[in-house]
Amino acid sequence: MAVRGPAMTDVARxxxxxxxxxxxxxxxxxxVREQTRLRVEAAIAELGxxxxxxxxxLVTGRxxxxxxxxxxxxxxxxxxxxxxxxxVAAEAGFAVSVGSVRDLDHRSISAVVERHLAHxxxxxxxxxxxxxxxPALERLPKEVPLVTVDGDPRRLVPLVTVDxxxxxxQATQHLLDAGHRTVWHVSGPADxxxxxxxxxxxRETLLAAGAEVPTPVPADWSASSGYRCGQMLARMPExxxxxxxxxxxxxxVLRALHEYGRRVPDEVSVVGFxxxxxxxxxxxxxxxxxxxxxxxxxxxxxxxxxxxxxxSGGELRQTIAPTLVTRDSVAAPPA
Amino acid sequence: MAVRGPAMTDVARxxxxxxxxxxxxxxxxxxVREQTRLRVEAAIAELGxxxxxxxxxLVTGRxxxxxxxxxxxxxxxxxxxxxxxxxVAAEAGFAVSVGSVRDLDHRSISAVVERHLAHxxxxxxxxxxxxxxxPALERLPKEVPLVTVDGDPRRLVPLVTVDxxxxxxQATQHLLDAGHRTVWHVSGPADxxxxxxxxxxxRETLLAAGAEVPTPVPADWSASSGYRCGQMLARMPExxxxxxxxxxxxxxVLRALHEYGRRVPDEVSVVGFxxxxxxxxxxxxxxxxxxxxxxxxxxxxxxxxxxxxxxSGGELRQTIAPTLVTRDSVAAPPA
DNA sequence: GATCCCTTTGTGAGCGCTAACACTCAGCCC
DNA sequence: GGGCTGAGTGTTAGCGCTCACAAAGGGATC
Numbered sequence: 215m216a217v218r219g220p221a222m223t224d225v226a227r228x229x230x231x232x233x234x235x236x237x238x239x240x241x242x243x244x245x246v247r248e249q250t251r252l253r254v255e256a257a258i259a260e261l262g263x264x265x266x267x268x269x270x271x272l273v274t275g276r277x278x279x280x281x282x283x284x285x286x287x288x289x290x291x292x293x294x295x296x297x298x299x300x301x302v303a304a305e306a307g308f309a310v311s312v313g314s315v316r317d318l319d320h321r322s323i324s325a326v327v328e329r330h331l332a333h334x335x336x337x338x339x340x341x342x343x344x345x346x347x348x349p350a351l352e353r354l355p356k357e358v359p360l361v362t363v364d365g366d367p368r369r370l371v372p373l374v375t376v377d378x379x380x381x382x383x384q385a386t387q388h389l390l391d392a393g394h395r396t397v398w399h400v401s402g403p404a405d406x407x408x409x410x411x412x413x414x415x416x417r418e419t420l421l422a423a424g425a426e427v428p429t430p431v432p433a434d435w436s437a438s439s440g441y442r443c444g445q446m447l448a449r450m451p452e453x454x455x456x457x458x459x460x461x462x463x464x465x466x467v468l469r470a471l472h473e474y475g476r477r478v479p480d481e482v483s484v485v486g487f488x489x490x491x492x493x494x495x496x497x498x499x500x501x502x503x504x505x506x507x508x509x510x511x512x513x514x515x516x517x518x519x520x521x522x523x524x525x526s527g528g529e530l531r532q533t534i535a536p537t538l539v540t541r542d543s544v545a546a547p548p549a
Numbered sequence: 550m551a552v553r554g555p556a557m558t559d560v561a562r563x564x565x566x567x568x569x570x571x572x573x574x575x576x577x578x579x580x581v582r583e584q585t586r587l588r589v590e591a592a593i594a595e596l597g598x599x600x601x602x603x604x605x606x607l608v609t610g611r612x613x614x615x616x617x618x619x620x621x622x623x624x625x626x627x628x629x630x631x632x633x634x635x636x637v638a639a640e641a642g643f644a645v646s647v648g649s650v651r652d653l654d655h656r657s658i659s660a661v662v663e664r665h666l667a668h669x670x671x672x673x674x675x676x677x678x679x680x681x682x683x684p685a686l687e688r689l690p691k692e693v694p695l696v697t698v699d700g701d702p703r704r705l706v707p708l709v710t711v712d713x714x715x716x717x718x719q720a721t722q723h724l725l726d727a728g729h730r731t732v733w734h735v736s737g738p739a740d741x742x743x744x745x746x747x748x749x750x751x752r753e754t755l756l757a758a759g760a761e762v763p764t765p766v767p768a769d770w771s772a773s774s775g776y777r778c779g780q781m782l783a784r785m786p787e788x789x790x791x792x793x794x795x796x797x798x799x800x801x802v803l804r805a806l807h808e809y810g811r812r813v814p815d816e817v818s819v820v821g822f823x824x825x826x827x828x829x830x831x832x833x834x835x836x837x838x839x840x841x842x843x844x845x846x847x848x849x850x851x852x853x854x855x856x857x858x859x860x861s862g863g864e865l866r867q868t869i870a871p872t873l874v875t876r877d878s879v880a881a882p883p884a
Numbered sequence: 885g886a887t888c889c890c891t892t893t894g895t896g897a898g899c900g901c902t903a904a905c906a907c908t909c910a911g912c913c914c
Numbered sequence: 915g916g917g918c919t920g921a922g923t924g925t926t927a928g929c930g931c932t933c934a935c936a937a938a939g940g941g942a943t944c
Binding site: 218264265266267268269271272275277278279286287288290293294296297300301304309310311312313314328329330331332333334436437438440441462465466468469472491492494495496497499 | 553599600601602603604606607610612613614621622623625628629631632635636639644645646647648649663664665666667668669771772773775776797800801803804807826827829830831832834
């Protein structure tokens, strides 16, 4: 199979210099005469030489790869984050290796982290939105640069989070401002920090407004569970405003309300979270909260690179504020 | 910064053997006495030794990483495929490195492939659903194992495809069977093979049934463009059945039909493609075609591993048949 | 002219691993 | 006993690169 390509010494021979000079050219070191540099570059081009990263990784003890540990990369949020991360990493000259885990428990995470470490990744980004991921992260080898996204705010691990509470506050306030007496909430899974943050922001806003705080309706992230919750809410005439923990839940709720003949937004207003691309085409178009995945990715990489380069001094916590996107699913409550 | 962990020689010293014996244990070679193996394994465990893949990759000339080139990994299809690929690759002991490209033209693809090659990937999977990707693939270094997913059927590159035409045939036939005189089609972007295949299956089925073949309505993959096409179709009373190239287009169409007061499925039937998890919660629940991403991923990896191991003899083409998922968006046309 | 410094280049070692080969020690056959 | 086989183990030589250091040459300075 694969014939080994030319190595540095081949380039050196062709250019009539030592391999070390080739290395210097490649790494942009100073103290290489312009003329020499051009000769080396010509030789590189002629041979189609490509540096062998494995060799570099071996000697430097560090590769230009960052490992990502994520749960369900099929979900819109994680998928967007992953894509954004890949983008910024590529710009910084890093490759991204994904490791999906089914569950975010200690064993699964450790296994994937082990895999990444064996491959000598330069750092690891863990998209660890659940409680159970915590212990696994604490037991991780200390020498590996690590950043957590949407992880546990109470742990001493560099962390980038979407400000869930702020998003929820905006959503809830928007509904209150429209004239609703209170806002119901279909929440995400209890063990996700995202869920907790959204519940917190929602509750705080209601309390601040002196509104009654209904019990949150627990769901997972799927349209399916949104539908089930929606069936329940649809039968309760006092429900005029619903804030769901994500857009897919909102979709399920919309469908249930529709089936029960409760018109949105005339009778019931709905606000989601995520701003999936289709949200604008729900019936009716969904008002929702948009997290800035690109910003999260950038912040994560910055935090990681800082650690890789040894500047462990900087800020270890970054919070990215989401924005409310208003569409047609919110109106004043029926008189 | 990272302290280097224990190396093979450390394990060897602790176990009282040579590093080569440790290597043999690690690689499952025969001719290692049971007792020795246990001693080595104990030493490995005690030191928390982890083999250095970079070193292995350097000497063997091949890493345990496969590179994936994909376009928009935020879309449901690519994201699902990527996740499935990662799953099967992990089972086979391979890591997956993603490389997203904005456009699937020669330059972008080459750049990402170069990046993968520099990292010494063992093989490359290109999710290359568009025409323009073709030339880039032909110019790729021949020595790198390569598999194309949903690529150009006319090119001589190992290829795994979802049988788009078969899916489209099922969808179209299902609508005809419900009693519709013909079926309209909202198609994907013209340069995607997926689109072409779906158009082909749709057209063939109509022709075979002796039905009129309307001009396909061109769109991209977004709910947004589905909505625009839907607005047009909604105003045409003769339209009673629509097959959209994916579920998000269907969502847009549903929304447009709703706005124009054309009830689904009573007045117009709609069938999508992809079976996104939310499809069951559209209004109404969407009948759609489900591709088997896991099967595609498995087939791709098999083809790739065959090449990596040198069995270039096998079958170079794999086609995965999708299945129709019937829900509530299809009914007989109005009398 | 001797000394210094700065630029530019080369030399040698070694990162951690696998592959090839050499070696030892049994057991077996003639 | 000599020679064979095969199991089990060790020795050696790199893979392609970077790092530390050495060294050569030229200019400025005294």
